[in-house]
Amino acid sequence: MNKIDIRTVNVVQYVQPLREGGSLPAIVKADDDFLYVLKFRGAGQGKKALISEFIGGELARAIGLRVPELVFANLDDSFSKTEPDEEIQDLLKFSVGLNLGLHYLSSAITYDPLVTTVDAQTASKVVLLDSIISNIDRTAKNTNLLIWNKQLWIIDNGASFYFHHNWPLWESHLTRTFPLIKDHVLLQQATALDQAKEEITTAITPQIIEDIITNIPEDWLVNDTDSLTPAQMRAAYTAYLNAKLTMIDALVKEAKDAR
Structure with a gap:
């Protein structure tokens, strides 16, 4: 049985917020050149939501459901310093460290x-x-x-x-x-x-x-x-x-x- 193997990436660009999510996730680019939907540790439900997201996603994958790749994503403190939107600025400031990214499925529909x-x-x-x-x-x-x-x-x-x-x-x-x-x-x-x-x-x-x-x-x-x-x-x-x-x-x- 394969052990699960979660990659860790570094966020290199904040692309855009996803306003439809209550916790204000965002599309970001990582140092592997892929885009991810980033779930922030500094959002409303904090790190517990990331834990739920991670366990639920990997269990879904284990039973053969399709789940975008999950990665641990490092966010440094440089992004909050250049962000003009105060709400996003605070979110980025409180999310420095390890967050959770889901591989961005371009042009997917709800x-x-x-x-x-x-x-x-x-x-x-x-x-x-x-x-x-x-x-x-x-x-x-x-x-x-x-x-x-x-x-x-x-x-x-x-x-x-x-x-x-x-x-x-x-x-x-x-x-x-x-x-x-x-x-x-x-x-x-x-x-x-x-x-x-x-x-x-x-x-x-x-x-x-x-x-x-x-x-x-x-x-x-x-x-x-x-x-x-x-x-x-x-x-x-x-x-x-x-x-x-x-x-x-x-x-x-x-x-x-x-x-």
């Missing part, structure tokens, strides 16, 4: 359920994955899915794992299902949930989970307001994912009932 049909197996895998990671943000109002080269691509998992915003109570989430799956944009097309379950439980091994959690940058796990150490947080994410996989039959039933 997935529209009224225009594009997704095959049942893909839809079912996305629905079940979002149940596992408790992703509250894949609704018709905000699909966080792209169509690129006529294929469905998964982006924006930053609203997942919401238990990590309140660490003292995280263990109470271990046995919960995910009722909000009723609002999932792909739920009606997810008619192959049993097959998707088999694929997911085969693909997401304890080793895959360990590899992903091990690759979270230590710096992202350090917050003055958190009661857990970085090692305890890694253990919590690992326990959470393993717990969800052991109760995947309940998640399948919940999604079927909601559909």
